[in-house]
Amino acid sequence: MLTTEHNIPIQKIDNIKGVELWIKREDLIDQKISGNKYWKLFYNIKNYTEQNNINPKLISFGGAFSNHIVSVSAVAKQLNFPSLGIIRGEELKDKISENPTLRQALENGMEFRFVSREKYRDKEPLKLELQTEFPTSLVIPEGGSNHLAVEGIQWMLSSHTKDFDYLCSAVGTGGTIAGISKFAEHHQKVIGIKVVQDDSLEDQIKKWSGKSNFELINAKEARYGKITDDNIRFINNFYKQHQVPLEPIYTGKMMQKIIELIEQDYFEKETKILTFHTGGLQGIEGANQQLQKKNKRLIQF
Structure with a gap:
């Protein structure tokens, strides 16, 4: 039975240049049904x-x-x-x-x-x-992603997410960021990190959300499914530092870009950022298969 009763942890990642970075571990919602x-x-x-x-x-x-x-x-x-x-x-x-x-x-x-x-x-x-x-x-x-999916995303937000200044997620088909945008607090800004090259996404997200309180920013590598050595290095280092596993298609690219933006002073000091871990860890085994065939660096936890 699917239920809205879940206690999903929000984990502090770091304080970088006076900016607090946190992650909501939606990847832990269910062992088989992944995140968003x-x-x-x-x-x-x-x-x-x-x-x-x-x-x-x-x-x-x-x-x-x-x-x-x-x-x-x-x-x-x-x-x-x-x-x-x-x-x-x-x-x-x-x-x-x-x-x-x-x-x-x-x-x-x-x-x-x-x-x-x-x-x-x-x-x-x-x-x-x-x-x-x-x-x-x-x-x-x-x-x-459809209008019912967008309604479901509201349960990723709660009383525990209200105090954050920014809400950030990876963007593929747009349903998750549309839901975050639709149900965010009035003072919150929403950032979607695009991992696909799709110019129609902004209009689709506005249609689903009914709001314009979001900004879309391209990931460092925004070609869908493209995995770079730089991305793998970031994911492996991130796990060593924070014991949070990321995958290379969505959350890994999102987190890498958000940290890059913090380091570039995109956010004001004392800003609190909440990122969403949208799951997808099952894909790591397949990604490593493809990387191994190319004699590339592997994801290691």
Whole structure:
């Protein structure tokens, strides 16, 4: 049963140039359902089951190392729902055993359909096909972001987050930062660190949030899925200093950029910054597989 009753720790990271840096450990919310994905799925599932009074087949979309796919499969297993993952890349069909993300989703009971990148790119016809084939299914967008997901993100904020001046999160599809923006206190400023190159994000976030209290800043490496040696070095050093594991696609890039901004005097002294750890640690094994093939530095905890 998904619930809003969670005691998520807020951990102080450092005081850098008179600026306090903290992190809310949403990665600890559930062993299988990762960080912000928990809250994105919360109202999507709650509303569907209450309105239809049936257990739906959960269907969603993702790539080879998708945190979202694993989270959907884990929610489905927990609630005893069937699940189906639409996976980008037909070549992955014969590589499930080699892929830690897909293997984990399979162990959770998820079925897969592997589609070409061309078909995957245009999801509306694909979504209509799925809804026709599975009329009692709940089809969830890639990454989980929609207006119901934005509503769920409100539970990442609480009385314990009200005293911070800035609220910061990584930005992929925009749902998390839209929710933070929508439910932030009036005095709080919201910063989203973009890890994708998508110029439409600002308008989409405003549409979901209804506010303009946020700023989007590119990560040092904003190409989605691109992992650099500099990013890995930062993640490994961060863990040694603070015992907080980060992953290289979202939270690692976000934290690296926020610290860089502090060091560049972007924030005034005595500012209190709260960053959100949005989970995704399951992706580290797959990332290390790819890095090892290229004889690159590995993530080590």
